[in-house]
Amino acid sequence: MGVRNPASRTPHPAEAGRPLVIVICGPTAVGKTAAGIEVARACNGEIIGADSMQVYRYMDIGTAKPTAAEQAAVRHHLIDVVDPDEPFDAAAYLTLGRRALSELIRRGKTPVVVGGTGLYIKALLHGLFRADARDPSVRARLRTEAESQGAAALHARLAQCDPQTAGRLH
Numbered sequence: 558m559g560v561r562n563p564a565s566r567t568p569h570p571a572e573a574g575r576p577l578v579i580v581i582c583g584p585t586a587v588g589k590t591a592a593g594i595e596v597a598r599a600c601n602g603e604i605i606g607a608d609s610m611q612v613y614r615y616m617d618i619g620t621a622k623p624t625a626a627e628q629a630a631v632r633h634h635l636i637d638v639v640d641p642d643e644p645f646d647a648a649a650y651l652t653l654g655r656r657a658l659s660e661l662i663r664r665g666k667t668p669v670v671v672g673g674t675g676l677y678i679k680a681l682l683h684g685l686f687r688a689d690a691r692d693p694s695v696r697a698r699l700r701t702e703a704e705s706q707g708a709a710a711l712h713a714r715l716a717q718c719d720p721q722t723a724g725r726l727h
Contacts, residue, residue: 560654566607573626576662576668577667577668578601578658578667578668578670578682579596579600579667579668579669579670580607580669580670580671580678580682581593581596581669581671582670582671582672582673582675582678583672583673584673585621586621589622589671589672589673590623590627590671591627592671592687593631593669593671594627594630595696596669597631597667597669598630598631599637600667600669601665601666601667602631602661602666602667602668602669603631603634603659603661603666603667603668603669604623604631604632604633604634604669604670604671605633605634605635605654605658605661605668605669605670605671605681606623606633606634606635606636606671606672606676607635607650607654607670607673607674607677607681608620608670608672608673608674608677609676609677611623611636611637611651612635612636612637612639612645613637613639613640613641613645614637614638614639614640614641615640615641616641616712622636622637623636627690628632631644632660634652634657635653635654635657635700638653647676647677647680647685648680648685650680650681651677651680653685654670654677654680654681655681655698656682658681670682676695698709700704712726721725
């Protein structure tokens with residue numbers, strides 16, 4: 558794979574004054590990690606992981622995390638940052654990701670965002686809407702309902718309210 562020096566391209570007028578952020582995204586097992594390492598080496602960059610499973614410590618099987626050798630080849634950020642029992646969402650990713658972006662830019666490094674979680678990438682680049690959608694009392698009520706009636710009952714309720722979403726979820 559040949560890598561073009563991103564500094565040699567002419568920026569789009571809308572990019573004037575904005576730092577360069579390279580994004581490599583796609584489905585699992587298409588070579589994003591290898592491409593990201595090659596690109597980061599070519600442009601004095603570091604990798605910011607954008608994968609919803611790779612953020613979790615101890616979840617090394619089935620997540621296609623960069624190996625120790627790959628992480629040693631180029632510094633990686635946002636890999637193994639939370640325990641599996643800790644809540645983590647796109648808003649948390651946004652906070653940590655923007656912190657990593659700022660640090661890299663401050664140090665003169667090119668951020669190379671690598672991963673397959675589109676929502677994380679979108680949040681990092683464009684932000685999220687501001688709303689606190691979490692309601693602990695609703696979650697507790699639904700958890701109790703699932704325990705007493707089963708997940709199938711909740712899914713049936715979802716199918717009544719939002720058949721399209723229910724059709725996508727098992």
